[in-house]
Amino acid sequence: MSIQEQIKEVVTTHRVVLFMKGTKQFPQCGFSARAVQILQNAGCNDFVTVNVLENDEVRQGIKEYSNWPTIPQLYVNGEFLGGSDIMMEMFEAGELEEALKA
Numbered sequence: 001m002s003i004q005e006q007i008k009e010v011v012t013t014h015r016v017v018l019f020m021k022g023t024k025q026f027p028q029c030g031f032s033a034r035a036v037q038i039l040q041n042a043g044c045n046d047f048v049t050v051n052v053l054e055n056d057e058v059r060q061g062i063k064e065y066s067n068w069p070t071i072p073q074l075y076v077n078g079e080f081l082g083g084s085d086i087m088m089e090m091f092e093a094g095e096l097e098e099a100l101k102a
Contacts, residue, residue, distance in 0.1 A: 003061035011075040016047035016100065019062045020072040024049045035072040035084040042096045076100060
């Protein structure tokens with residue numbers, strides 16, 4: 001199974017997936033920590049995280065999968081929503097909660 005197929009399986013198997021540096025409990029960068037905090041503030045605690053620091057193939061592969069150059073990356077119901085800045089904008093506009101409910 002290619003890395004792209006593995007990524008697709010993860011994002012379609014789980015309702016909410018955050019590709020990040022570190023883990024939900026121990027984020028390894030400020031943007032990843034912010035993304036976790038945004039999700040928790042939006043009332044989402046059942047999200048799955050993928051630590052891209054554990055696998056360079058995943059770290060590069062997710063950027064190609066989404067055609068988005070930075071990490072973290074949030075997927076809800078298999079759809080790429082964006083990184084921490086977009087997550088914050090969506091949260092402030094009330095759109096993130098709506099996306100998480102869908």
